[in-house]
Amino acid sequence: MPRTPPSHPEVSHPEASRRAVLGAALAGLATPALAQTPWPSRPIRIVVPFPAGGGTDAVARALAERLAPRLGQAVIVENRAGSGGAIGSEAVARAAPDGHTLLMNGNNIATYPLIFRQLGFDPLRDIVPVGMVAVAPIVLVVGRRSPYRTLADYIAAAKAEPEKIDYASAGVGSANHFAGQLLSQAAGIRLTHVPYRGTAQAMTDVISGNVASAILTLGSVTEFLRDGQMRVLGVAGPARSRLAPQVPTFEEQGVRNYDANIRYLLAAPRGVPDPIMQRLGTELAAVVQDPSLEALFNAQGFEKLWVDGPATARTLREEFAAWAPIARDAGIEPQ
Template identity: 45%
Template sequence: MISLSSLLHRGRASAAALALLACAAAAQTPLPGRPITLVVPYPPGGSADILARMVGERLGHQLGQTVVVENKAGAGTAIGAKAVADAAPDGHTLLLGTVSSQAINPAMTKVGYDPLRNFATVSPLASIPFVLVANPAAPMRSVAEVIAQAKAMPGAVGYASAGPGTSNHLAGELLASAAGVKLLHVPYRGSAPALADVLAGHVPLMFDLQSTAVPNIRTGKLKAIAVTGTQRSALLPEVPTVGESGLPGYEVSAWFGIFAPAGLPAPVLDKLGAAFAAILRTPEMEKRLRDLGAEPDTRSREAFDSYVRSEVSRYAGVVRSAGLAP
């Protein structure tokens, strides 16, 4: 005869087993059917926002779910990035992160999150190189001539940027450090006014995103000195890289990737990573990215994660050596 206590013990054991099975099933069922929010830490209309809407639409088709793009701008990308870092790690909140949100801004100021510990890397997306451009009247036509001018006139050769701590500001700091010269940083409130003053001849140089530089180069309003990627640009094949121009190893780009809150279960991470990889492999997406002046980033998630870690370390060093830390 089975005692009452034995039955109760068996009942508790069965309940515990069922609970474990339910937890395991939940862990193996990525992304229940509610909308995914893709947070963009910038205002609408910029490169990050356009990219988010392109991939968000295709992610929705890929997963059969609604993807909502939400702009959370402010504090130099910190507001949107922190909102994702603090979200539940269930795959329903993602960040379109950039070199600014994941590497530069955390090095420059207290952002309320750790770019490595508080995020899981989901997928690379794309990168846009910068072009070192000059006003046509400027005497410099090569990186060597920029360096020579800076050595002859320390701190007098100016370059415009979108503001302190922006990627085109730090592109100049990296070049100055690599060449052992001092350049004059001329910050503006955004890329548009900075570019306007270079076009007008008030500042001779600027590291401008390829996507906005190319039209002005083709019409002769600017002259291209060098591109900042590791390889020559398909849009400007005749323009050398900074690395080719006497500073080997120099590389700066505005890169974009997808990040999730740390602790995202492996099945969800794998499913999302595979979905983004499939999106980036389509000829249509490749064409649309290149039309934006961007290069598709098809490296593995692991390789991109390693690259992000190296960028966090590199920009922390640049900010320290340039005296830009708070």
């Protein structure tokens, strides 16, 4: 259909035209200036939602030291502990999405909706991973006087007397707790969970025989394995740990699909501009390849790992879907 001509002729106003041209020119000058705002423009905070001295804190501090010179700004680690990591994680989710506030946490952040009823953020939506950087192998350990010499001994005893064998973890809803429930399901046994407030007392009670076993990180028990106070029955994951290559995996010993290892990731609030996320990802990937970082990680009980942000986000979604039925079967309810 032909366009209907206007009923009144259009009139050009010189002053209006000059204002329009001037406005366009100013906009053209302002846009590049905004686009070139330097980042980072001030120190960067990496929030660790756990107390200082733990595994997450150690990984964050190692990264901060190496990221700072690459980014040209100080990188400060801030510990904001409480509610199993939820308080500090929520603080980051609510922070300004300008790339100056980041989160260091484990992949078990995906289980938060399964254990916290009043969670003030969605960890799968409001936190955007930059990348996964390290893994802490999970192991099943018993005391040196334990009758269980192998994983086969342990599983046979658990099948003979369901719920008689107990295992210690770092608390209800912890990564260790979920790992124990996954072992029960994967091995077809029923274990009794004994939650502790952290791992120190749990290790003491395993050594003394007050609790039959514990599911802990390899790094946290290395000293006790070395001096013979503990015995390790298996390591989680698809392959043996480079930190203890003599320890067989659960898979090798007949327990299929048992991967409960803790993987550490750096993340940002949702909404950080793509160029900043890309820069963070590039610098983080370079830091992870630093030989000095690998040596430090190994000494602390971690193995280096690099998974980029989008792949890490997919992994977290998959883990939530995988852990949800395990939490339901174990009677783990949001508190």
